Amino acid sequence: MKGCYCDSCAIIMTSTLKLMQERQSVRxxxxxxxxxxxxxxxxxxxxxxxxxxxxxxxxxxxxxxxxxxxxxxxxxxxxRVTEVFLRENYQQLSFSKKELLRKKIGILGTEFPSSFRDPSMFSKVARECPPMxxxxxxxxxxxxxxxxxxxxxxxxxxxxxxxxxxxxxxxxxxxxxxxxxxxxxxxxxxxxxxxxxxxxxxxxxxxxxxxxxxxxxxxxxxxxSLAKNLRVRREVKDFTHRNDYDGKGIE
Ligand SMILES: Cc1cc2nc3c(=O)[nH]c(=O)nc-3n(C[C@H](O)[C@H](O)[C@H](O)COP(=O)(O)O)c2cc1C
Missing domain, CATH: 3.40.109.10 (NADH Oxidase)
Incomplete structure (x- = not known):
């Protein structure tokens, strides 16, 4: 296997990954x-x-x-918020930190107004919600x-x-x-x-x-000062498939 593991390359690699891990959406x-x-x-x-x-x-x-x-x-x-947005956004939401940590995908519903979290309201919200x-x-x-x-x-x-x-x-x-x-x-x-x-x-x-x-x-x-966002990601093994779609993920 080729690759440079000298001290300066190791520092660049660590800091590049750290930069990517720390990048976040600031709302x-x-x-x-x-x-x-x-x-x-x-x-x-x-x-x-x-x-x-x-x-x-x-x-x-x-x-x-x-x-x-x-x-x-x-x-x-x-x-204007559309009904399509509300429905598809809803599919990405978790309703507790525990749920989000389990799913490891999506965002917390509390980041949106409560009317964005109630599917029975979506048509009405899309019709009546004032433009933003x-x-x-x-x-x-x-x-x-x-x-x-x-x-x-x-x-x-x-x-x-x-x-x-x-x-x-x-x-x-x-x-x-x-x-x-x-x-x-x-x-x-x-x-x-x-x-x-x-x-x-x-x-x-x-x-x-x-x-x-x-x-x-x-x-x-x-x-x-920034409130700490709960940010989740799947593990590498959850989205990788070695050599075949049925292949085991990379640990
Ligand atoms: C193509 C794209 C569009 C996005 N649109 C929005 C957006 O309109 N508003 C917003 O607050 N975040 C937006 N995001 C940010 C994602 O919600 C965010 O990257 C994701 O939830 C992960 O959080 P993180 O960026 O803090 O790691 C977008 C990200 C991408 C890649």
């Missing part, structure tokens, strides 16, 4: 008066630049929003990165451009890990990709029609 409000230093922002964008993409397509553009007035305009865009301004998720962030891609292109022969879309996830992870290593907190905002929100974001930021908004990434420093 607390950010301090609007605590800006992201330009040199840190550039490092995060450099991390995006290094991302792997199919055929090195580099199929992404990133809008860096750090102007207070533009952030305010984006914050006023309203998104994006400001509630931007929540004080001094910088929002918006990742967009050209919907007219795709990775060669990739049905539904699955491979192209995967690479937008690589961009996300590279930037997230870089931010984490700089002590900057991150939250992904999927609502930026919502059809109605996408249209408004395009209008405000003059993004051409053929470019699709995939997600927003808010960066910042928490305004309050």
């Amino acid at each position: 607390a409000p950010f301090d609007p008066d605590c800006p992201i230093a330009d040199k840190d922002l550039k490092q995060i964008l450099e991390a995006a630049r290094c991302s792997p993409t199919p055929h090195n397509m580099q199929n992404f553009e990133i809008l860096v929003i750090d102007d207070h007035d533009v952030l305010t305009k984006l914050g006023s865009i309203e998104s 301004p994006l400001d509630q998720t931007i929540d004080g962030s001094p910088v929002v990165l918006i990742v967009i891609y050209d919907s007219r292109k795709r990775a060669p022969d990739s049905e539904g451009d699955v491979l192209g879309l995967v690479s937008l996830g690589c961009v996300m992870e590279n930037m997230w890990l870089m931010a984490q290593s700089l002590g900057i907190s991150v939250r992904i905002m999927s609502d930026f990709g919502d059809k109605i929100v996408d249209k408004e974001v395009k209008r405000i930021l003059h993004i051409p029609d053929h470019m699709n908004v995939v997600y927003g990434l808010r960066l910042g420093y928490p305004a309050t």
